[in-house]
Amino acid sequence: MASQGLSGMEKKVAFSLASVFGLRMMGLFMIMPVFALYGQHLEGFSPLWVGIAIGAYGLTQAILQIPMGILSDKYGRKPIIMGGLILFAIGSLIAASSDHIYGVVFGRAVQGMGAIAAAVLALAADLTRDEQRTKVMAVIGMCIGFSFALSLLAGPIVAQHLGLTGLFFLTAVLAVVGIIIVQFFVPNPISQAPKGDTLATPAKLKNMLLDPQLFRLDAGIFILHLVLTAVFVALPLDLVDAGLVKEKHWMLYFPAFVGAFFLMIPLIIIGVKKNNTKTMFQLSLLIMMAALGAMGVFADNLWVLSIAVLLFFTGFNYLEASLPSLIAKFCPVGDKGSAMGVYSTSQFLGAFCGGMLGGGAYQLVGASGVFFVALILMSIWLILTIGMAKPVLLKSYTLEANIKDKSHAQTMATQLSKLTGVAEAIVVLEDKVAYLKVNDDFNLSEARAVLGSVN
The missing domain is CATH 1.20.1250.20 (MFS general substrate transporter like domains)
Structure with missing residues (x-):
């Protein structure tokens, strides 16, 4: 029977990736409560450009989020994540060294080009069991919320003592810390979670x-x-x-x-x-x-x-x-x-x-x-x-399936759909995986018996 709690490795995955996510989000969020106040010395400053500078990262994030996730599937999660953090650090340095509002906007856009959210969540899925995946994602989600709260505290304090330039330099340092965590503390995956769950x-x-x-x-x-x-x-x-x-x-x-x-x-x-x-x-x-x-x-x-x-x-x-x-x-x-x-x-x-x-x-x-x-x-x-x-x-399950061919996959899907508590079932031959949505009457062992059977 599967363990009811996170394993030691899953705890390590949850907190290390949550830290990476949190550090990066802090770097994005800390500017929000302070830029309109501490950026007034920048050449070209105006309320319109303040808004563009605060939101610029969102445009490049929106454009690149899905492509970066797909690239992580092709070239590996960790290289894409570290590359994104490097881009984030470069963008922070560009913004820190700029004395014109346009330079800050460009730096924020480069920060957003390090769109690693999909790759981080996919890596978390790769390194966790399907029955524990929701808990790991919850830890990452809570860390994002905490990083936002902390940025509201840290942003004004950092800006008060180091100015806007110092704040951007700090975000670059946070990105470097994130790179170190990914390289030395996040385990290397030996398999990938099914694409339907992650990308x-x-x-x-x-x-x-x-x-x-x-x-x-x-x-x-x-x-x-x-x-x-x-x-x-x-x-x-x-x-x-x-x-x-x-x-x-x-x-x-x-x-x-x-x-x-x-x-x-x-x-x-x-x-x-x-x-x-x-x-x-x-x-x-x-x-x-x-x-x-x-x-x-x-x-x-x-x-x-x-x-x-x-x-x-x-x-x-x-x-x-x-x-x-x-x-x-x-x-x-x-x-x-x-x-x-x-x-x-x-x-x-x-x-x-x-x-x-x-x-x-x-x-x-x-x-x-x-x-x-x-x-x-x-x-x-x-x-x-x-x-x-x-x-x-309903609860969601992603289970490995011992599938021989397309006909066998269809038979499995039919059998799963007839099980007590199963609201929806799909079996994917290419990934050898079954996706289930179930209610409280569902019996996991019955589903595993179907997925492990060979007719």
């Missing part, structure tokens, strides 16, 4: 885009990160105008993010226990909308802004945590890699568009205008959720 298949991307349930989620993550990026173009400047000096912004951001984490927990518990994820999802949207409305109306009131930031992160944290699991629930069996590829591309494209929109709106109509535009976009997302189906609570 996008270009031929299936169109189907992912046309699926109405997945489209709602992809549009949602696009809007969520568009709003996040746009808000951080305007919010730091608004806080200064409301009387909070830039050196103390971390004293608002970090406690608000931590407090929002605890406020988010009841939403998760109620959603799971009552099997009412959709309602909690919509409630989180309403919480963010209320926060954006308060930011727009009470732009000069520091106390209201502080409460609004707390509410904003409460809704954001819940949605950010819920969307990937909903993608996994709604995507066709065996197509998780393709569904997550579209999802990640939408996420990073949203960050780029948010920078453009936030900077442009601030330049034209000021901070309140940015918040109201964001509120309108969140309202559109809320409308989209009306047709959102109630997710069915």
Whole structure:
């Protein structure tokens, strides 16, 4: 019987890859709360270019995320990951050495070219058993959230003492630390997880885009990160105008993010226990909308802004945590890699568009205008959720299959579909693997017996 917990190697994989992911995301996030304040010495500085600089990484991430994942399948995960981290370090150095806003934008775009998310997640899948894979992915996901919270604390403090140049040099150092971790602490895989679990298949991307349930989620993550990026173009400047000096912004951001984490927990518990994820999802949207409305109306009131930031992160944290699991629930069996590829591309494209929109709106109509535009976009997302189906609570399994030929694969798929608790089953001859979606009545040993049989 398989072990119920992570093995020693799987723990090493989870925490080492989570560290790599977290270090890189910190390098991307630390600029968000400080650039509008500490970049004003740059030649060509304007609110529009602030937004472009903050969001520039998103465009190159969106373009290269899927291709980099495919390259990792061909040339190996670790070489692609280390190459991406090297690109990230180079981009950081370009931004650090620039005295013009254009140079910073170019540096941020180069940072984004190190699009390693798909390769990191694929490597995590390669090095873990299918029944433990979800736990490893959860550790990586939690580390991403923690890195975002830490960046809100570290960004203002680093910028205060080292300036914008020092902050970019620090992000280069973080990339080098990530390279060292990948080289010396991440085990070398001896096999690859099935592509359906990890990587996008270009031929299936169109189907992912046309699926109405997945489209709602992809549009949602696009809007969520568009709003996040746009808000951080305007919010730091608004806080200064409301009387909070830039050196103390971390004293608002970090406690608000931590407090929002605890406020988010009841939403998760109620959603799971009552099997009412959709309602909690919509409630989180309403919480963010209320926060954006308060930011727009009470732009000069520091106390209201502080409460609004707390509410904003409460809704954001819940949605950010819920969307990937909903993608996994709604995507066709065996197509998780393709569904997550579209999802990640939408996420990073949203960050780029948010920078453009936030900077442009601030330049034209000021901070309140940015918040109201964001509120309108969140309202559109809320409308989209009306047709959102109630997710069915199913587990996913990826199991090795002892397949002889196409006819045998079809027989296996038929037998699996008839097993108690199996909602959906597909057997892939080329990968010698079976993908299952099951409920609580499913008996894993019965499925293994079918997959190991030779007729």
